[in-house]
Amino acid sequence: MDRIRIRGGRPLEGSIPVSGAKNATLPLMAAALLSDGPLVLRNAPDLADIATMRALLIQHGLTVEHDREARTLTLAGEASHLEAPYDLVRKMRASVLVLGPLVARHGRARVSLPGGCSIGTRPVDLHLKGLEAMGATITLDAGYIGAEAPNGLKGARIIFPVVSVGATENLLMAACLAEGETELVNAAREPEIEDLARCLVAMGARIEGIGTDRLHVTGATHLAAATHDIVPDRIEAGTYACAAAITGGSVLLQGARAEHLGAVARTLREAGVEVAAEGDDLRISRLNGLHGVDVMTEPFPGFATDMQAQFMALMAVAEGASMITETIFENRFMHVPELNRMGARINAHGASAIVRGVPRLSGAPVMATDLRASVSLILAGLAAEGETIVNRVYHLDRGYERVEQKLAAVGADIERIPG
Ligand SMILES: CC(=O)N[C@H]1[C@@H](OP(=O)(O)OP(=O)(O)OC[C@H]2O[C@@H](n3ccc(=O)[nH]c3=O)[C@H](O)[C@@H]2O)O[C@H](CO)[C@@H](O)[C@@H]1O
């Protein structure tokens, strides 16, 4: 398996292009199940998760062309096979997003239960309760979710007890082809959901309240072809912002949207990092020292859980202490022991971690357990003295496009060691 080698200590200088968002592309690809298309998605990132979703949709019977040079995905056709198998779903939890579209369009589906993962148990009960409220009969059998709605789904008023990105996306897509009106209350309002809603509207869906926590959908009998530009990846942008900050460099993030970085940009500024819009781009620079800032993860527009590990790496070398509280996932501190192996002083207890900044980290061989944990170790490696080897790179390849090339282009001493 490939590994990444980093020799730390170089301030990053230059420009990094931000790719299309993984977490927008995955639901957008699932939305192709709602119409015969073609659905053309521009600014598509080249990631392992995109390849997994492509394989899943192809096995459902769609054609999915990925033109890497043009950065375009073209999805067309109608699903002929309504089962999402364990072997694909286990690779990527977002596979469960095919459930809503399949039941809405075909009246039935069978999707492997995604199960937990290294960051938490991650149930899908809200997805299932929402579909039940829309008239589907749900069964669980042999590790599979069975959903049946032979006469189609009916609009419903669904109030989410907790904010869920995936459940909002699944039910939003299902509601587009349900009969009548659906209201999603306490819906997630991450920028990726707004992006999905805009694409659905381009396909002919009627959705009001886009960008708010209350989505109102008037069901249609069918959706049509559309072309959509995928929103830039705010988590990738935030990660490279931390890379510039941790190395004391100055980097232009091409295409990063300030409004999507919201709480992350505010927190970086509090920590002593400059974040300034330059045309359509964002410049991130750090000229002086970093200081500790407390952070609590929350649904958007709060501080993203997907930025927690990267921010923790930054706080590991800040002056003073920082308390980092994770409220979304119950087990998202797996990077703590690895960062500590690099000389960080972090104590995690329950949902909070106290990070006591140290003047410098030291390179070490480290092991990553999930996507954002992996990249936090790369960030730590960029700032550390000596050599860091990050093992289990497959996590990184799920969500970061050419990470080592993008960082090397701004001066990092980083390379992939094929293995
Ligand atoms: C592909 C994608 O977009 N993944 C993102 C998505 O994951 P995902 O959509 O899985 O995350 P959710 O927003 O659904 O999860 C939020 C919380 O709700 C809980 N929950 C969720 C669904 C449910 O039916 N029941 C339930 O209890 C989860 O266990 C978690 O504690 O949003 C997360 C939170 O911003 C991000 O970290 C992930 O990167």
Ligand SMILES: C=C(OP(=O)(O)O)C(=O)O
């Ligand atoms: C947790 C993440 O992804 P997923 O929901 O696909 O596991 C992530 O992108 O950080």
